[in-house]
Amino acid sequence: MKALPRTLRLALLGLRDLLVSAGPLVLLPIAILAAAYWYLQPQPPTSLRLATGPAGSAYATFGQRYAEALRSHGITVELVPTDGSLDNLALLRQGGADAAFVRGGSADPVADEEAGLQSLGALFYEPLWIFYRPDALRPAQRRAGPLQSLAALQPLRVNVDKAGSGVPDILERMLRANRLDPAAMQISHLAQSPATEALAGGLLDVVVLASAPESPLVQRLLRAPGIALMDLRQSDAYTRLFPFLSSVRLPRGIVDLARDQPSEDVAMLAATTSLLVREQTHPALRQLLAQAAQGIHGGAGWFNRVRDFPNTRTSELPVSSEGDRAINGQPPFWQRYLPFWASNLVERMWLVLGGLLVLLLPLSRVVPPLYTFRVRRRVFRWYARLREIEARTNDADASPERLLEELDHLDRVVDKVAVPLSYADELYALRHNIHAARKRVLARRLDPGD
Template sequence: MGSFKQNTRETFLGLAETIREKWSDFIQFLEEAWPLLILLLAILMGIWWYADPPPPRHVQMATGSAGGSYELLGKKYAEYFATKGVTLELVPTLGAQENLIRLSDRNDPVQAAFVQAGVEQPKNISGIQSLGSIAYDPIWFFYRGPEVKSNEFQVIAGHSKYFSTRKISVGVEGSGTHSQTSRIIKASGIDRSGLQFVYYPGEKAVKALKNGEIDGAFIVDAVDAPNVLALLNDPELHLATFKRAEAFTKLLPYMHILNVPEGSFSLERNFPDQDLKLIATTTNLLIDDRMHPAIQFLFLEAAREINGKESFFANRGEFPSFKDSLWPESPVAVHYEKNSYPLIAAYFPFWMAEFISRLLFIFLPFCVIAYPVLRALPSYRTKLMYNKINRLYGELKTFEQGLLATFDAAQRDEYLKKLDLLEYQALNIKVSKRLAGDYYTLRTSIDYVRNCLNRGVHPYQFAEGVGSDL
């Protein structure tokens, strides 16, 4: 038994020899199989580019009218996107219906929009999916003048004591405010003939109400929207309660009841001076259904970061959710709701996480294609080597048959040069150890023919009459 030092040395020498052998086989494999590898690489690039193109770095999003909460919310989303290396361009619009039309237009670059649940949908709208609800949008009714009892707002037999004599803004046509107000009025059953409705956008309605040009205004917007805050902070204005809020939520299932405790807007003013009930729709984050999944995940992460916090009306973690989406749900959002964002995103920047995710996405289908091909490579290499050996065998056989037919002793040196060339070609064949026997058999066969030519009696030429008796 050898010493420990000797055994260790022999072990490392054996490992080094094995590594050199494997490396030599690998280099030989690359030299022989490069056309097949190029084909596999082309398949990989095809899958990479066409099946899962990289996400865009610029996205357009429709918000809404100036002064509304959607404008402020859009800016928060744009700031979040900027931290991830994506530019979110905000596109102001007249309201919900314009947002829907632009989203469904396949030639419009807008790919996302804030739209209230329950807005009237234009005809022939398609190609839109929902990433879920992200916030409550209370329906506010502010009015000026003496405080009105809640029962005076109620519609009985098609008439309302308050609305029949007042000038009220119900939002510009096509906006979410106008759509929600129209549904409430329709559900109430009020007779619209003779009503003094005006159709002002949010900012104009606020100014008109504060200046006494109108008596009241419906506004559908978040509690922290500039237009809403301007009215809440005006001590000359009053906020109506929806006494029959439960009835509205039954007639309009996408509506929610929001409770406003006494004094919660201003303890100093004790505003409101009693507990109020508001009804609210929700803001839906809608997208073009062709949006890249990575950008959808980015929107959902922004919604969780921005809208998932506790607010005046919402609990922590309440949004984003599929509370009342009337649009088809995005499969990406459904996956996100069940599994959240891929774990890898917690440890890498957005673009790096997306790159790794795409690699994983193409790795599985690539393996399905590559595995059987790679399994066939050993037999492919073996067949390639066999073909080279057999080709030289064929040349040697043809050469020898030629000697039998036309042997000329004076051409012996030329014959030997031909054999030397065949042997040189055999020496340049790179074969694996499995084919070493065939390789050396070929060289032995070449040497056998050479020996036949070099000996005194040539088997390729018989004396006259010797072969005739056979």
């Protein structure tokens, strides 16, 4: 094989010296970053289980919007249908879901906090809708006007949603506050969809459900002929008895301005629904969910103004740092310029990266002297051989011819030593010293009596 040109060989040799000198400095941060990546697991899983609610509910509708929002970041959201808030909470506690919509009043603030459940913020009001058929009222009730009190429900056929929704528990507490015994009433627990059909068909007199106004079933009942919405004039009193409830008003004309529907403000009660996550849910997924919540719930609604939601004021459980920053703070500047995976990597490992920078700055000063030592060592290693030959020059038993042969051999070896041009003076100095030693040996051979 043809030998490489000397210039190329010198360049490759210099590059090898530089790599060997700086190698430990390069391998150290790589090893630290690999260990930190393995320990911190900065990149999130590619899937997320979100517990929603029954088909046709606001929970199910919002779940679809979250799935679309996270899909753009490469995260697949598996929507888990449930009976409602209590089922969602149970799934979170058991690890069957990573995130879930949970209505206020459902969670146990002490036990669930200890279990590692956290909130990403309150998302929206979930009103308690009490729809009834006016033609099912007794003549005396009709003469009294629209229903305004839960006490009027006693003789009616009432459906209060399924047990997993949490609505039966809320209504039972409200009925007992009115000195009514739920066991003595005609209460059923059909799911929302069949209950809506039963109310429209006259098989039920009252349907009670809790859902955001975006729910298709709520929208249908608000516009259905022959069905009215209870105006709960005692709503403020209930908020004093049950702190997880808020008094809200359905504004006049909000359902249909052209038809002036409803024709007057309607007093209602509402709980605040939060997005809860498990402590084990990856921080990056919590961050994505909190950011998605800003876009999905940040606008004005029937019961709130712009930017009323999401908020951290009405959360029953501690708000995670990701939720608090998304709602009350500003995202890091790098999120504006980097894709999600890159910004997340910086977000999770910035402390490691900063520590490496602090460590490498002083260590980098070692590379130049180490490089110099390696190059000069290639030359200086032959000085030991030269000194040995010179020491034998004054030895009477040493043969000048033998010394000259050793010097010639040393000269040939040094002639093959390659060093960068910036260190060529070291090589020429060695060859000059070899030449000087040769002259002394020749002088001794010419004058053996010296």
